[in-house]
Amino acid sequence: MSATPSRPWSLAVAVLASFVAGCLGEATLDMQGLPGPGNPNPQPPPVQQDGTLDCDLDRVPAGVTLASIASDFEREVHPALVRQVSGCISCHATTSGRLFKVGLNGVENFYAIRAAGYLTPASGSMLSRLVTTDESARMPRGEPAWNAREIAAVAALTCQLKAVETRQPSSRPDEEFPPALLEPYRGPAVATYDNPFLGFEQLKGKVKAVFNDDWVRGGQDRFAQNVGLLGGVDYKDHFVEARVATADFFLGLDDLSRDVCLTAATNKTGPFTGLDLTWPLTDIPAPTTKTYEMEAAARDGTTIPAGTQILASTGGKSGSTGWNLYTTGTLTTLQPYVFPASATYRFTVKAKGDLCGPDLPNMQLKVDGVLVKEWSVGNNTAYADFVHTQAVAAGDHILTVGFTNDYGETGVCDRNLHVDALVVYGPTEAATGTQRADAAKAKVDTLYRRMLYRASTPEERANGYALVTDLLGIEANATKAWSGLCEGLMRAPDFLFTLPPSYERFTGKERERLLLVKLAMDLLGRPPSAQDFTALEGGQKSWEAMVDGYLASADFRTNYFKRMRVRTESEGTPDTDEPARLWTFLVEQERPFEELLTGDYSVDSSFQQVTRPTQHGKTGVLTMKGFIKNKPGLPHYNYAARVMTDFMGTMYEVPAEVFDMRGAATASSTVDPSSICYSCHQTLTPLAHQRLRWDDEGNYRTQDEQGVALDDTDRNLAATYAFKGQGMEAFATQAVKKEAFVRRTLNAQFALLFGREMRHEQDERVIYKRLWDVSHEHDGNLKAVLKTLATSPEYLRQ
Structure with a gap:
């Protein structure tokens, strides 16, 4: 034949x-x-x-x-x-x-x-x-x-x-699982960091869970004000989510972290609940004594011998013991004295004076040039102890003993100050060992557990403790110091990625706990609750049961609807939300996902199924006003291209020569096999004709603007057109059978948990086949697809 x-x-x-x-x-x-x-x-x-x-x-x-x-x-x-x-x-x-x-x-x-x-x-x-x-x-x-x-x-x-x-x-070749993908992948290994960055809605959910803070200040939604910086969608000025973290994101994060952390630290809420931030950070060590012998001082302006500890501005040695300040001057520590803790210290100055005139010699004690004590020295034959107790902050400080009122009467007397030694003793309080540091490090660990959902390592506790003490040294405000650590943790990879990267070093329950964080962030848009962690770690619920519970929750529906609003490029209106409502309804009610294109009903704002006028037929989202609007039909083919891209995974490249000829192109010329347009428009042009009964505002009509009856068939313009027939129902009922539609729909679920589309032609052809089989076995039930993904070895990193 x-x-x-x-x-x-x-x-x-x-x-x-x-x-x-x-x-x-x-x-x-x-x-x-x-x-x-x-x-x-x-x-x-x-x-x-x-x-x-x-x-x-x-x-x-x-x-x-x-x-x-x-x-x-x-x-x-x-x-x-x-x-x-x-x-x-x-x-x-x-x-x-x-x-x-x-x-x-x-x-x-x-x-x-x-x-x-x-x-x-x-x-x-x-x-x-x-x-x-x-x-x-x-x-x-x-x-x-x-x-x-x-x-x-x-x-x-x-x-x-x-x-x-x-x-x-x-079955038609384009309606079967690609036979080539049944073969093992033999291409180069895919070596990319496969962990999605936190999205805008997930960031909001995490801040709400960790801080119980919606970041509304003075009646102003600060998330909404920073939606552009944080890569979100507000359906007013921002319609496309950021796919990766940008420099702008970190600008927004600076503002967010500074505000929510300081608010929580001030009010003892969120991760600071139950924590006493005023408790001293530095422990009191056992007391030590440091003696500066003044006869070993060196005179300023002379050669300073190695090991010299005291520098004298004036005077000279006082015999074999001490230093004689015979004019106004100072004895100052050449190197700072390191005070081991913020505590009370006792200072003892051994001194005597040469008396002359109506006043006694005046002696001062200064710390970092600040006067802390002065004495009138009345003893003139033997050294006496002049004692002062002073609170000093931990760290390096310069100590000075000074003589301020030199006086003399020629041939009668001369007022001088002789200083034998300066003795520093302390701290005078009882030693605390390491209990203050240990308590502070325990608070650091608490913040890790409450913000990053894992215990801190010894190094992290030590670094966190050092950060707080350093910040407290810069500004004596414990609340701000602890808030600074909180800000740092909000910039940590474990906070900013859906799966805390530290999971790689854990096994067993600890690893499962961090994977649960990802699961909740992916399906619910927020971290797990304390009850969730307890149920999983205590064995009351298996991983599969956790997945089932999340998929059945109201939070899942809310989060899925938000994701589908972005997926369908809603503008935030009831009309443009309609496609996302249908998609969410199909998942929640476990209906066949083919109804995305072939459903003969709609879903209202309460997520209830409602009837549609009969002219819609089995067209699902394809004839929804909110989907058609802003997607013109002929002669620009926007609608047809968007349908093929959104639901069939087809991407179009428009070469320069096409732009050159578009002005003279007609619908029929685009499907001429000899035309440069043909490879694309053997699909786009017939589909554009099938949509003719719906104008660019999404209104149904039977005649064009000139009153001519519309022919909404594909008009047999392309022999290879796979969706022949009249109207959008002909397209829809055939498109849902195509492997491209199945893969595109499965990819929308895959992206929800993996943050990207499947590498179905590369190293993920096995999971693609698994999802293909599950979707057919469960009659297009997307909840079954999501459960398969969430329990897969690929998702669990096994």
């Missing part, structure tokens, strides 16, 4: 003449198989003027299988796809923004090209693009054409594939 009637080959011969002129000889193309090594110049394949290929399916041997075709494709065609000159990979590399991407694995490329509909005898196929004489549509664009043997191989495999699919009808 023949798939199509015989047609003249005149066009194909002309097309290929430039490829094989002078070298065709008597060779012919045997459609039973590939051109053999001895036949390098086969005749042109029978490609018709409209780009279709005549295949004699009866001549394809019965032994040809899908696997054998894939193998032949890898051997005969794949090398041409990936070569640098005249290949496809230069335009269609995996890093490009092209609609179709070429990888490095030949079998995977075959199945991908087949699923995309490019290995068919229809117009618009890979073969028709290889042989066309229209340079704007020919592939490879701007490169030398493929040779006759390579083109013949593509034609032979196209007909073989048609024969296999005709003899053994099954």
Whole structure:
């Protein structure tokens, strides 16, 4: 039998003449198989003027299988796809923004090209693009054409594939799990740090849980005021979430952490609940005595011997003992004395005076140049002890003994001050050992447990304690010092990532505890409660039970709805929230996710199912006013492109030459197989026509602006269009069967827990297959998909 009637080959011969002129000889193309090594110049394949290929399916041997075709494709065609000159990979590399991407694995490329509909005898196929004489549509664009043997191989495999699919009808290639992804991934290892940064809503949830603070000050929502800095969405000025942390985020975090930490520390709330922040930080050590012998002083301005401890501004030695300040002057410690703790110290100055005149010699004691005590020295024959007790802050301090009132009467008397020694003793309070430091470090550990949900390490406790004591040394305000530690913890990776990175060093219950933090942040948008931790760690609930409980909670619905508002790019209005409400309803009620596109109902603001006018049919979000609005239809194709991107995972790249020709393009010209627009618009243009009964505001109509009845069929504009039929219901009911739709929907759930889409073509093809199977086994129940993800080895880092 023949798939199509015989047609003249005149066009194909002309097309290929430039490829094989002078070298065709008597060779012919045997459609039973590939051109053999001895036949390098086969005749042109029978490609018709409209780009279709005549295949004699009866001549394809019965032994040809899908696997054998894939193998032949890898051997005969794949090398041409990936070569640098005249290949496809230069335009269609995996890093490009092209609609179709070429990888490095030949079998995977075959199945991908087949699923995309490019290995068919229809117009618009890979073969028709290889042989066309229209340079704007020919592939490879701007490169030398493929040779006759390579083109013949593509034609032979196209007909073989048609024969296999005709003899053994099954689901369409684009509706089955990609066979290539059943093979183990053999590409390079993916070595990225796979841990999502905290999102805006998760940050709000964490601050509320840790501090019991919604950051409203004076009636002003400070989160709302900083939504741009913190990468959030407010549906007024900010509509797209930040995907990664930015410098602006840390500016916002500075403001947030400073405010909520100081408020909590001042009010003894949140992580500071029950903590006495006024308790001294520094312990009282056992007392020590330090004696400065003044006869060992050195005179300022002279050579200072090594080891000198006292510098004298005036005077000289007083015999063998002490120093004689015979003019006004000072005796000062050359190096600061280190006071080991903030405590009380006793200072003893051994001194005597030479009396003269009406006043006694005046002696002062200063700490860091500040007068703390002065005496009138009346003893003039023997040294006496002058004692003063003074509270001194821990740290380095300069001590000074001074003489201030020199006086003399010529030939009668001279007033001087003789200082024998300065003795520092203390602390005078009872020693406390390490109890104050231990208590402070215990508070540091408490903050770690309450803010980061784990115990601190000895090093972290020591560093936290040092930070608080240092801050207290800068400003004598214990509340601010402890608030400073809190601010530091809010900048810690364990606070800022959904999964605390320190989980890597833990095992057992400790590791499970930190994974529970991630689970709650992902599903609920907030950390676990104390009861959650107790239930898991005490064995009252298994991990699976925790997942079930979270998925059944009101917090999950609230968080999921917020995530879907972002996913559907809501503008925060009831209309634009409608798609997110439907998505949330499907998950909560465990309805098939196909109803996202085929539901014949809507969901109101109380998340109850409500009926829709009959003109909507089975179109789900596709005809919701809030989804259509701001997505114009013809002639710009915004709506069609967004549908294909949002629900089919198709990304579009608009090259410069398309911009150059858009002004003169018409809907029909975009689906001309010879047009540069064709690869994209064989989908976009038919879909745009199917939407015609809905205007750009989302209102239903049966006539256009001129009163002409609307034809909302695909109009058979593209032979390869996979969603043929009338209206959006025709598109929806066929789109939900496609592997691309299933994968895109599963990816929305995957992103909820992993913060990104699956690497389904790389190292995560196994989990993709697992999710595919679960979705089919549970009739599209997304809650079952989420549970599979949350209990998977990949999520649990096993």
